[in-house]
Amino acid sequence: MYKVKSKNKIHTMFYVFFVLLILIIFLSFNYYAKSLEPVSSMDKKPINIDIPSSSSTKNIGEILEKNNLIKNKWIFLLKVKTLDNKAYLKAGNYSLSKSMDLEEILNALIEGGRSGNTISFTIPEGYEIKDIAEKLEKEGLINLDKFLILVSEKENFEGEFSFLKHLDKEQSLEGFLFPSTYEVYENHSEEDIIRKMLEGFEEIYIKDIEKNLKNTDFDLNEIITLASIIEREAKLDKERPTISGVFHNRLKTGMRLQSCATVQYILGERKERLTDEETGINSPFNTYINEGLPPSPIASPGEKSLIAAIRPADVDYLFFRLADEDGSHTFTKTYKEHLNAAPKK
Structure with missing residues (x-):
């Protein structure tokens, strides 16, 4: 009788252990799969990061996690180990977003970022959009027509900057390109420059305006x-x-x-x-x-x-x-x- 009870107890323990093991494996795979997904699929706002030369894979994972671009740096390291041996993560400047999944971020890092050579420009206070465009064109930083088209409607950047949702439909960015001194990379686009100035406004908006409205x-x-x-x-x-x-x-x-x-x-x-x-x-x-x-x-x-x-x-x-x-x-x-x-x- 004792042996039967002992055997049943062992079977029960084995069953519980097996169920727990299956549950742990399931939860681990589920956590791994979730970690591969975007941090926030709706947040397309660009986040600029610099990956210094000679950065280890661990360093890169820490930079990405610090900027809230990935959910877990250890899953990032694990995913990198599954890459082809010829796939190297490259140093440089990157414009990434929380809407990118881990595979998209890795592909960007493999493709390579922009060089570290930067150009600075200054927009004086009180400039109108046309003044800004003319100054930037004179400095060889933009195509004037493309720039004016991009800033003509706030919808072009509304998905990246939530404060623009408070403006009227089809309103331009007049008044919201914050005047300051900025740096952009040599191979920048018109969008990069506009985002820089909108980021400048957003900083002041959060600090001085939003809470006082x-x-x-x-x-x-x-x-x-x-x-x-x-x-x-x-x-x-x-x-x-x-x-x-x-x-x-x-x-x-x-x-x-x-x-x-x-x-x-x-x-x-x-x-x-x-x-x-x-x-x-x-x-x-x-x-x-x-x-x-x-x-x-x-x-x-x-x-x-x-x-x-x-x-x-x-x-x-x-x-x-x-x-x-x-x-x-x-x-x-x-x-x-x-x-x-x-x-x-």
């Missing part, structure tokens, strides 16, 4: 539009919040902004003085004849103008006019004071 009565497009007007009107950084305060006050009271910068945008040139005919141009961008903000930005605002737009100075001014050659303004509360605020000679 809920404290305003404006949406993202309106804030960037206001910031672009501030950028074109202000000459001195210290005056940006005050100019923003004036515009906020006018918008609250239903006054027209009457910004010369918006008319200059329509004209396509920057003029010191505007004629009555020019300030009467029939255009949704003309803030002399329309209340509220223009439908979209008129230039690329810098960080200080962006912050000023979302954090205006607490002032009761409604007017400002150029006061001196240094770009300073005189701020006033009434139209009579505004008329009497003659520029310094």
Whole structure:
């Protein structure tokens, strides 16, 4: 009787062990298969990484895992071991995304990245898209026509930058190509340059804008539009919040902004003085004849103008006019004071 019980116990233990073994094998294969899949199949935003020369396979796996491009560096190493002996992972710069599965990433690494030679370019604050395009073409960095087509509709990059989803359909990237100094690789594309500038905007958006939007009565497009007007009107950084305060006050009271910068945008040139005919141009961008903000930005605002737009100075001014050659303004509360605020000679 004891032997029968002992034998049954051994059979039970063997059965449990066998079931556990099958379960472990199943879970291991399932985990392996899952690790080969993309980290996020819907996230197509490019992630630029550098693979230094003489990097080991382990180093490459760590770089990929650190940038959240693969799920597990050890599965990456295991997958590399299954490659043909002639397949080498190459050093260089790569533009990858979380939507790529492990095999696609490996194929990219085998094919090779871009060389490390870079070119820098600078986009000044207050540039319009046409100014940006002309500057980049003059520097031999883009094909102007292709660049203008790509930036003409936000849908071209909406899948990579979520903030663009807040803009109107078919809106251009005017105002969202952040002005700064950038580096691109020698064999860059027009898309690479645009992404660089959109990444620059995204950084400021996350840091200064997104969390503060809920404290305003404006949406993202309106804030960037206001910031672009501030950028074109202000000459001195210290005056940006005050100019923003004036515009906020006018918008609250239903006054027209009457910004010369918006008319200059329509004209396509920057003029010191505007004629009555020019300030009467029939255009949704003309803030002399329309209340509220223009439908979209008129230039690329810098960080200080962006912050000023979302954090205006607490002032009761409604007017400002150029006061001196240094770009300073005189701020006033009434139209009579505004008329009497003659520029310094």
